[in-house]
Amino acid sequence: MxxxxxxxxxxxxxxxxxxxxxxxxxxxxxxxxxxxxxxxxxxxxxxxxxxxxxxxxxxxxxxxxxxxxxxxxxxxxxxxxxxxxxxxxxxxxxxxxxxxxxxxxxxxxxxxxxxxxxxxxxxxxxxxxxxxxxxxxxxxxxxxxxxxxxxxxxxxxxxxxxxxxxxxxxxxxxxxxxxxxxxxxxxxxxxxxxxxxxxxGYFRLLASLPGLLVRHAPLRLSAALGATVFAAFSAFWSTLAFHLAAPPIGLGPAVIGLFGLFSVPGALAARYSGRLADRWGPDAVNALAVASALLAFALFGLAGQSLVALAVGCNLLGYGTTSGQIANQARIFTARPELRARMNTVYMFAVFAGGAAGAAVAGVLFSAFGWHGVAAGGGALLLLAGLVPAGHAVRGRHPGRGATAEAPHEHAHDAAVPADRA
Missing domain, CATH: 1.20.1250.20 (MFS general substrate transporter like domains)
Structure with missing residues (x-):
């Protein structure tokens, strides 16, 4: 079809x-x-x-x-x-x-x-x-x-x-x-x-990666949003099994292993976020994604002993994380075709680093403060994600303090190819 x-x-x-x-x-x-x-x-x-x-x-x-x-x-x-x-x-x-x-x-x-x-x-x-x-x-x-x-x-x-x-x-x-x-x-x-x-050459491609982050403001915005939201996502999933196994919930490993299936409806619903990004722009979808994930962590903190609340939260978090990634990649893929894979490299590296940091911090929070510490930490990360677009907007009003989305001093070969129609 x-x-x-x-x-x-x-x-x-x-x-x-x-x-x-x-x-x-x-x-x-x-x-x-x-x-x-x-x-x-x-x-x-x-x-x-x-x-x-x-x-x-x-x-x-x-x-x-x-x-x-x-x-x-x-x-x-x-x-x-x-x-x-x-x-x-x-x-x-x-x-x-x-x-x-x-x-x-x-x-x-x-x-x-x-x-x-x-x-x-x-x-x-x-x-x-x-x-x-x-x-x-x-x-x-x-x-x-x-x-x-x-x-x-x-x-x-x-x-x-x-x-x-x-x-x-x-x-x-x-x-x-x-x-x-x-x-x-x-x-x-x-x-x-x-x-x-x-x-x-191959090594020249690799050497160009840090410069992309400096010269492209949309990439910086997407990388910051992706890292913070995925850090919260990883914080939840890296500690959920411990929370479900501990009293008073006390689930066995077989049921815990199937718990991820509860996120499927939310992930499927996120498919339509691409259409929203086409219609309203990535910024609006990012705002919706952060709000959805923040609501999930509110449920985790307020009703974390309820399996129903955890299942609803899983869907909200899955929807928010997937929708945010779609919006972030839609933003960076407006770059010229010969830059897109490297832009995605920088973006995904930021997301991966954020996820690793989120999991590490969540382990410490769970050991020190239990499930409520993880919920609070994830909520704080998402509040930080909500502030990222505001900081990006302020920086955009003062271009002298940082590079713009398309700096005029880019390499000549970057400027030689017109923007892709997509």
């Missing part, structure tokens, strides 16, 4: 294929988390030692964002997507047959670094969007991204239980990722994002 979100010259079915690809590939980062106990038992090691597999996944993903995603500004996207899918599939197979936890961690590090394909797809789909429809396209693909992250843990748990071994999760993930090799590259653009852009 043709989607009105893309230009007429874009292949039919591109949006569903991209959404499916992001869901499948992003799940490779998270599906190991419910398997740690089985991995520990299988190798005869402690649970904390098995947790190094999850750590390797996070480190690998961070490395991939910084080291691989910038290549999407210069590489041939069809070839790049094929290579990433092949490497990820091979690493998943290596993990399935790993004879030790050390080799499993190495395989997980590689597969996580190469599974950054969603962050290549997002700027690509923005370039393929019809005029005025970039938000809608990002919303559809971003929903696939969120659903993959939410459902991967449940799926891997069910697969492991059915097969009786954690290795089945790696095998199924390898098959699903390899299957994308037969489909996704056909829908990716065959050439580079901008054929007229100079072929900068």
């Amino acid at each position: 043709t989607t009105a979100a893309t230009r007429p010259d874009v292949k039919r079915g591109t949006i569903p294929v991209f959404a499916t690809a992001t869901a499948v590939t992003v799940s490779n980062i998270y599906f190991t988390q419910p398997l740690l106990e089985q991995i520990a038992r299988g190798f005869g090691i402690s649970t904390s030692a098995a947790g190094l597999v999850t750590t390797a996944a996070q480190i690998g993903y961070a490395l991939g964002i910084v080291a691989i995603v910038p290549l999407a500004d210069r590489a041939r996207l069809r070839r790049l997507s094929s290579v990433l899918l092949a490497v990820t599939s091979a690493a998943l197979l290596a993990g399935a047959f790993a004879p030790s936890v050390a080799l499993l961690g190495m395989a997980t590090l590689v597969l996580s670094a190469s599974t950054v394909l969603p962050q290549v797809i997002m700027p690509t789909v923005a370039s393929m969007a019809a005029p005025g429809r970039a938000g809608r396209a990002l919303g559809a693909v971003g929903t696939g991204l969120t659903m993959g992250a939410l459902l991967s843990r449940t799926a891997s748990g069910l697969i492991t239980e059915a097969a009786g071994t954690w290795r089945a999760g790696y095998l199924v993930a390898a098959l699903a990722t390899a299957a994308l090799l037969l489909v996704l590259p056909r829908y990716m653009p065959p050439g580079r994002p901008s054929e007229s852009a100079p072929a900068d």
Whole structure:
């Protein structure tokens, strides 16, 4: 079915294929988390030692964002997507047959670094969007991204239980990722994002990243909003299991593992935030996103012992986080095509750093003040996010104090290519 979100010259079915690809590939980062106990038992090691597999996944993903995603500004996207899918599939197979936890961690590090394909797809789909429809396209693909992250843990748990071994999760993930090799590259653009852009060397691409943050005010705004909101999101999810397991709630691990499913309706509703961004602009959607997440933390603090309140809050938080990301990326993808992947690199690195900081702070708050400390800390982060646009507006009225969105002294090759129609 043709989607009105893309230009007429874009292949039919591109949006569903991209959404499916992001869901499948992003799940490779998270599906190991419910398997740690089985991995520990299988190798005869402690649970904390098995947790190094999850750590390797996070480190690998961070490395991939910084080291691989910038290549999407210069590489041939069809070839790049094929290579990433092949490497990820091979690493998943290596993990399935790993004879030790050390080799499993190495395989997980590689597969996580190469599974950054969603962050290549997002700027690509923005370039393929019809005029005025970039938000809608990002919303559809971003929903696939969120659903993959939410459902991967449940799926891997069910697969492991059915097969009786954690290795089945790696095998199924390898098959699903390899299957994308037969489909996704056909829908990716065959050439580079901008054929007229100079072929900068790899290290020059990496060296240009800090300058983008200095020169582009929309990128600074999106990075600050993304980091603070995702910090609150991570604070909640990193401590929720401890809260649910402790009295008076006292849920078991099986029920806790399924709790993430309560966020699915909110994540699905966030798809329409892309249309709102097209109609009202990203700033309005960011305001709605922060308000939704703040209301969630109010529920967590006031009625944190109620499973119903927690479920409603999960949906509000999921909606706010996903909607905010769609708005943030819609804002930064107004940049020229040859800059979008690097802009997304800087943005996602800020979001990742914010999430890591939020999880670390939440652990301290939970130990010192319990669940109410986490709720208060998350609320404070969201209040800070609400102040970010105000600070950005004040700074914009005094351009002498900082760079504007399009500084006139940008590199000549940045100014050589006209802005994309999307």
